[in-house]
Amino acid sequence: MGRIYLDHHATTPVDPAVVAAMLPYFTERFGNPSGKSHSFAAEAHQAVEEARARVAGLVGARPDEIVFTSGATEADTLAVRGAVRALAPTGKHVVTSVLEHAAVLEPCRTLEREGFAVTRVRVGSDGIVDLDDVRRALRPDTVLVSLMAANNEIGTLQPVAGVGALCREHGAVFHTDAVQAVGRMAVSVEDWRVDLMSLSAHKMYGPKGVGALFVRKGRRPSLRLQPQMEGGGQERGLRSGTLNVPGIVGFGAAARLASEALAKGEAGRIGSLRDRLLAALRSSIDGIDVNGRLDARLPGNLNVSIEGIEAETLLLSLGDVVALSSGAACSEAGGKGSHVLRALDLDDARVYSSIRFGIGRYNIEGEIDETARLLAHAVAESRARTASSRA
Numbered sequence: 001m002g003r004i005y006l007d008h009h010a011t012t013p014v015d016p017a018v019v020a021a022m023l024p025y026f027t028e029r030f031g032n033p034s035g036k037s038h039s040f041a042a043e044a045h046q047a048v049e050e051a052r053a054r055v056a057g058l059v060g061a062r063p064d065e066i067v068f069t070s071g072a073t074e075a076d077t078l079a080v081r082g083a084v085r086a087l088a089p090t091g092k093h094v095v096t097s098v099l100e101h102a103a104v105l106e107p108c109r110t111l112e113r114e115g116f117a118v119t120r121v122r123v124g125s126d127g128i129v130d131l132d133d134v135r136r137a138l139r140p141d142t143v144l145v146s147l148m149a150a151n152n153e154i155g156t157l158q159p160v161a162g163v164g165a166l167c168r169e170h171g172a173v174f175h176t177d178a179v180q181a182v183g184r185m186a187v188s189v190e191d192w193r194v195d196l197m198s199l200s201a202h203k204m205y206g207p208k209g210v211g212a213l214f215v216r217k218g219r220r221p222s223l224r225l226q227p228q229m230e231g232g233g234q235e236r237g238l239r240s241g242t243l244n245v246p247g248i249v250g251f252g253a254a255a256r257l258a259s260e261a262l263a264k265g266e267a268g269r270i271g272s273l274r275d276r277l278l279a280a281l282r283s284s285i286d287g288i289d290v291n292g293r294l295d296a297r298l299p300g301n302l303n304v305s306i307e308g309i310e311a312e313t314l315l316l317s318l319g320d321v322v323a324l325s326s327g328a329a330c331s332e333a334g335g336k337g338s339h340v341l342r343a344l345d346l347d348d349a350r351v352y353s354s355i356r357f358g359i360g361r362y363n364i365e366g367e368i369d370e371t372a373r374l375l376a377h378a379v380a381e382s383r384a385r386t387a388s389s390r391a
């Protein structure tokens with residue numbers, strides 16, 4: 001068996017059909033879609049608009065509500081800084097959560113330095129934000145609420161539809177970082193009542209370096225964003241810069257494949273692999289604790305702590321064979337371990353012994369069984385070493 005990839009929250013492989021769709025846009029169809037006077041420009045423009053329609057279709061949006069960016073980091077920055085700075089005359093308060101990705105947390109910090117106030121809603125050990133806590137955090141001067149749809153470490157699904165309804169009632173703009181949800185479950189900007197939503201192609205079998213921000217049209221009062229990238233006025237002036245045409249075409253192709261895969265029940269298949277993995281781990285390793293609520297998370301996610309284990313060392317020893325990640329490493333603060341696991345109020349031992357599994361489209365049962373076997377072996381060895389060093 002070759003190498004096993006179980007780190008699909010970090011990135012996903014590009015589907016070969018996506019690569020095939022992209023290739024002509026590097027070579028014969030290389031035109032700049034902003035051009036007006038020749039067919040090179042026109043065919044690139046048409047390809048971008050087809051991709052825009054596909055991406056919009058995946059999330060129930062209109063094509064003219066999609067702004068292409070260099071990825072979700074840029075989309076989050078445009079949403080958070082762009083909306084809050086544009087709304088500064090009406091209020092200076094932002095509500096977000098302790099679970100957010102650094103791409104939301106850092107722009108929030110920047111806003112604080114600029115004099116805005118930020119409330120970070122906390123979570124319990126289930127890793128899910130409580131709707132009532134969001135309601136209590138809202139103030140008359142709250143202009144933006146940013147809450148992720150699904151967490152990238154523990155996979156927990158957040159009450160975005162409820163928060164969307166709250167924001168409508170309150171008059172606050174609602175942004176969701178839906179990077180981990182889009183393509184993995186049904187996502188609808190209408191059901192969630194979101195005003196702004198960030199997407200990333202490389203988390204859904206598309207290329208790296210391309211993402212999008214959904215920006216709702218027809219909102220009252222109308223939604224204004226301060227552009228974070230200024231120049232030639234592409235993307236309705238919200239994101240200047242020559243469009244990454246091959247990347248965008250790839251994003252569109254990935255969106256089409258994701259719709260098809262979801263319709264064929266991919267989430268169910270991946271969910272069974274996850275359940276199989278957890279059952280195999282529990283039957284072969286003592287002291288497995290699941291981090292975050294198990295039954296309200298992305299189908300391909302599993303995050304566990306294994307008693308008495310140094311996860312980073314363990315994963316390094318397996319790293320040439322199985323790709324996994326540890327909550328000890330993914331940290332926005334550096335050194336202290338995952339801010340998400342910390343937010344669940346887990347102690348050091350539990351944080352440093354945590355392993356994140358991200359199961360994806362091409363994983364098969366054999367890989368799941370092999371991973372559980374290898375992990376059980378590595379845990380037994382590590383525990384034997386610890387025991388003998390204590391003796």
Ligand SMILES: *Cc1c(COP(=O)(O)O)cnc(C)c1O
Pocket residue numbers: 009010070071072073074076101103148150151152177179180199200201202203209210211
């Ligand atoms: C990966 C990720 C991002 C960043 O996306 P890029 O396209 O790599 O910039 C933002 N938010 C979440 C939840 C992510 O998982």
